[in-house]
Amino acid sequence: MLRINKMRKITVILLLLSSLIHLTVFAGNSKQNSSIDVVNYKFRLTLSDATDRITGETTIVMTLISEDDSLRFDLVNSNPDGTGMRVDSVKVNTAKVTWNHTNNRLSCKTPAGTNTGDTIKLTIWYKGIPADGLIISETKFGRRSFFADHWPDRASNYLPCVDHVSDKAAVDFIITAPDHYTVVSNGLLISEEPRSGGYKMSHWSEKTPLPVKVMTFAAADLDKQLAGSVNGTEVWSYVYPENRDEGFYDYAVALVPLNYYTSLIGQYPFPKLANVQSRTIYGGLENAGCIFYSENSVTGTGRSEGLIAHEIAHQWFGNSVTEADWHHIWLSEGFATYLTSMYWEMRLGEERLKSDMKNARNRVLRSARNNPSPVIDTTITNLMHLLSANSYQKGAWVLHMLRNRIGDKAFRWKR
Ligand SMILES: [Zn+2]
Numbered sequence: 001m002l003r004i005n006k007m008r009k010i011t012v013i014l015l016l017l018s019s020l021i022h023l024t025v026f027a028g029n030s031k032q033n034s035s036i037d038v039v040n041y042k043f044r045l046t047l048s049d050a051t052d053r054i055t056g057e058t059t060i061v062m063t064l065i066s067e068d069d070s071l072r073f074d075l076v077n078s079n080p081d082g083t084g085m086r087v088d089s090v091k092v093n094t095a096k097v098t099w100n101h102t103n104n105r106l107s108c109k110t111p112a113g114t115n116t117g118d119t120i121k122l123t124i125w126y127k128g129i130p131a132d133g134l135i136i137s138e139t140k141f142g143r144r145s146f147f148a149d150h151w152p153d154r155a156s157n158y159l160p161c162v163d164h165v166s167d168k169a170a171v172d173f174i175i176t177a178p179d180h181y182t183v184v185s186n187g188l189l190i191s192e193e194p195r196s197g198g199y200k201m202s203h204w205s206e207k208t209p210l211p212v213k214v215m216t217f218a219a220a221d222l223d224k225q226l227a228g229s230v231n232g233t234e235v236w237s238y239v240y241p242e243n244r245d246e247g248f249y250d251y252a253v254a255l256v257p258l259n260y261y262t263s264l265i266g267q268y269p270f271p272k273l274a275n276v277q278s279r280t281i282y283g284g285l286e287n288a289g290c291i292f293y294s295e296n297s298v299t300g301t302g303r304s305e306g307l308i309a310h311e312i313a314h315q316w317f318g319n320s321v322t323e324a325d326w327h328h329i330w331l332s333e334g335f336a337t338y339l340t341s342m343y344w345e346m347r348l349g350e351e352r353l354k355s356d357m358k359n360a361r362n363r364v365l366r367s368a369r370n371n372p373s374p375v376i377d378t379t380i381t382n383l384m385h386l387l388s389a390n391s392y393q394k395g396a397w398v399l400h401m402l403r404n405r406i407g408d409k410a411f412r413w414k415r
Contacts, residue, residue, distance in 0.1 A: 002284045036071060037062060041170070043174065061119060064116055076104045086127060106160055126160070130157045140295050145218070165212075165323055168210055178198055179200035186206035222241075223248075235273045239251065246298050246299060253308060313336040317336060327380065328376060329386045367393075
């Protein structure tokens with residue numbers, strides 16, 4: 001993702017070298033649920049115009065990877081303020097079972113006779129008002145809208161899941177919502193069917209395993225347009241109706257970085273790319289094949305080209321190649337930052353790359369003065385604090401140094 005920061009000019013170079021040394025430090029956090037590997041999530045949600053309360057039915061297909069008495073998932077409990085989720089029933093394979101839902105963890109017994117390597121299917125029925133993770137609000141033009149916004153581990157505010165970057169799974173979103181909404185999500189649209197009472201059910205499916213942080217969907221009044229295609233991948237723009245002309249113009253530039261990265265890195269990893277104007281709390285959020293941008297990213301002036309290039313770079317680094325633990329975020333943000341600078345180098349020439357790297361260096365040094373820390377900083381407990389100059393600019397510098405060391409020809413993924 002990207003947050004927009006102003007850069008000041010300071011010129012010192014020393015601390016950059018320390019990044020290489022610190023790369024040997026590895027994060028110690030364990031997986032939140034190491035006894036299972038989720039294979040597929042089916043998230044069925046019903047949304048309404050009358051209330052922010054959602055109704056959910058989630059089916060989780062998983063493989064037992066080590067013996068454990070219980071199956072455990074993240075799901076935020078009902079809170080005194082009226083938000084949170086309340087579970088109505090749970091089924092394991094074909095049998096209804098008892099469950100425990102406390103401390104934002106949902107658990108039930110592992111079925112008797114299940115062995116390592118076996119597949120288990122769990123279905124959870126629940127309802128509630130999401131406190132976060134699904135932003136139910138109005139667009140800046142006053143239209144009601146639903147935008148998922150998961151990064152880093154906010155999905156479990158409304159979706160039962162292993163809300164950790166290490167567990168990747170295929171995902172289906174099956175959204176029943178008033179039929180005036182356009183629904184868009186990861187993967188491809190499988191079906192769209194009318195339902196009684198002015199509702200519509202939209203089924204999107206992504207077979208490529210994703211971390212939950214970049215699973216997403218939107219249900220909002222959105223106009224869509226096919227911007228074009230790159231190597232057979234369709235690129236779509238979804239924008240607010242009020243921003244239709246400016247939005248289609250601004251987002252169509254996505255074809256250029258997609259084409260560039262495909263030639264530099266290799267085949268785009270997902271079946272389509274949608275660029276979506278949204279209510280994300282970030283400047284941009286790289287949801288797999290369904291990137292969300294802040295609503296003010298649309299200006300009609302092409303000003304968001306760098307932002308779009310950054311989020312598209314994440315489709316390879318962060319989404320397809322995913323860090324094993326949160327503290328390795330430079331593999332996502334450092335790569336996206338450097339690939340954006342390489343994109344500008346391709347578009348505007350070497351001077352632009354140099355200027356980008358100089359600005360990045362200044363940010364790193366300024367940040368190091370206040371908070372000297374390694375690229376992989378396992379002391380961070382608030383995951384939002386990972387969005388730092390260490391992860392972005394210092395990570396980018398590690399790659400810049402590597403490129404300088406091995407040369408341009410070797411610094412290409414595609415052969
Ligand atoms: Zn990013």
